[in-house]
Amino acid sequence: MKSSSLVSNNVTIFEVASQAGVSYGTVSRVLNQDQHVKAETRERVMKTIRDLGYVVNRQARSLAGGKTHIIGILVPDLGTGYIGEIIQGINTELQIASYDLMLYTTHRTPVLEADYVASLAQGMVDGLLLVLPRNPEDYIGILNSRHFPFVLIDHQGIGQNCPAVGATNWQGAYNATEYLIQLGHTRIGFITGWMDLGAAVDRLEGYKAALWAHHIPFTEDLVRQSTFHQLDGYNCAMDLLNQPVPPTAIFASNDVMAFGAMDAVREKGQRIPEDISIVGFDDIPQASIIHPALTTVRQPLRNMGNVATQMLLELLKNPDTPTKRIELPTGLVVRDSCQPPRG
């Protein structure tokens, strides 16, 4: 009986109804777990459904009911596994709630981003998960005014209070910097992410705060503005290392830039961690497979996906759930890329 749903094509509630000797309204009620059905009738209908291999037509259901049971997710790309992890988290929750996932990648094109959001919000999906959005200012206002449910992942929101889940970026950067300081480092290079992203700013601030707390003067000479990309990480690290008095440690604002920094260090003929310590941020899967394994600040990516999805589903169920921003804790993962400075 299992695969009969694949075999028989177009069973409708009408066929189920006539087979079970009830009206189609009753079948619909059973399908929607309406309480107003006699237990015995429900049983009979469910059996018929199984026998006939009936599967509800989602299009019809959403036309009639106004809900699609699809949620959309907008991501910048799928390159690094960073997004992949988040999606796994989202997926788990969605599966439980039996929602479907519509995936859109923007490749960081703001135009696309706004367009997608426009047409999605038009009824294609019930809610939206926006991962690492680049220019949400363009549309968040509109989504809000239309009361369209959405949750931001890894973005601070934009002044207005929107539902969002992020991580304690500041604290993570603070802890990582402090770890390096406690190892004895005082000249710690820092490579930022896109500074238009709140997370990148927070990480820089955490770094500064840790220096400050340990009475180490902050200097712009040790900071390089970058883009979260590996190659830029490489270039910035190179630049940092070419200074008259180079840093003894480099803290990159994400893991792939840390990988780039590692390349730079090696190209200068120096060793990690003996000559230079490296710290990353994110703890993407590759961080533990690279050699030496990267010490990094772990973001609970999967968990962020879980939580964001739960928030969105809650929002769908109960639209006036108060808006909240959740920050999941980050944690320092100590591996092999750091040690006290030489001498």
Add this chain to the structure above:
Amino acid sequence: MKSSSLVSNNVTIFEVASQAGVSYGTVSRVLNQDQHVKAETRERVMKTIRDLGYVVNRQARSLAGGKTHIIGILVPDLGTGYIGEIIQGINTELQIASYDLMLYTTHRTPVLEADYVASLAQGMVDGLLLVLPRNPEDYIGILNSRHFPFVLIDHQGIGQNCPAVGATNWQGAYNATEYLIQLGHTRIGFITGWMDLGAAVDRLEGYKAALWAHHIPFTEDLVRQSTFHQLDGYNCAMDLLNQPVPPTAIFASNDVMAFGAMDAVREKGQRIPEDISIVGFDDIPQASIIHPALTTVRQPLRNMGNVATQMLLELLKNPDTPTKRIELPTGLVVRDSCQPPRG
């Protein structure tokens, strides 16, 4: 006018029709580029559509027309960037054809796989892209008998001829093995993937063929059956290295197992490539960032996504396009993980 579509919520063809002074049928015809509309009328309707910010309701359209303009993609996971690359390729094509993408991850649970396929084929999507399917036998027959359009990516199909795109696995493995042989290696370890996947078998066969062509005796002692996972790659490599006469090179059937092998080599206190050469397969993004950069057989993943999508779209447009299987060429990417054996 740009964002009016976001502002106004429920414009239907009826409103457009009355605004434009035509019947709703005509609007529908304009929407579907039906030729039977006077040019002037078409213009007027299109203007109204723009003015009102009308957007077609996809649910209604597919209920009536039978097509969803959504294609489904079934992937095992999103962990390694391998799938991510393929998805990028798919996405590009889909964007051009303005189809939407529904993503399902199976985590390699055969049950899920079959269930998904069942309900998807039920009308949720117009076609299916099956990436690296594990047990397609369970449902390919049924899909075929229902004439449901699908394309396999990175799978050999199952005897029957189904549309599929793959890569020249045999040739790639042959070339990589030959490369090692030409460097002077004669004891070349080989770590397989899941042997229930055709691609894995082909790679093993390519390896064997190259040995044979160069009169190097094949021995099971140098082959380990594995699973495409990093940890298993590590274990198999360890096992290989612990033999009385260990290999001087290891060829892993994919990159992440090669990463695992690298870990094993290092743990044995040996260096890459000085003591042991390593070759992978796939050329996922990480292969070039790991240190030493991995010599590997490049699969044109993005391209495979492109081609598969084009095939599927063609199949949708013209259901009796003859079935074909396309094999895209692989190529050896020489980086830093190999050198001639010592001594």
Add this chain to the structure above:
DNA sequence: AATATTTTTGTAAACGCTTCCAAATCCGCG
């Protein structure tokens, strides 16, 4: 100028479901 032909437009009937309202059935109790 009248008819035949073609092009364009209007309309009704699906598509498969949800949901509301009214009708039927059931139950307990006087």
Add this chain to the structure above:
DNA sequence: CGCGGATTTGGAAGCGTTTACAAAAATATT
């Protein structure tokens, strides 16, 4: 036994399209 209220069921209407068919308008033909 009959009545009121609660529970259960049936059926109509509507969701926003597409599409087949018929009607109307435009054009060509004699």
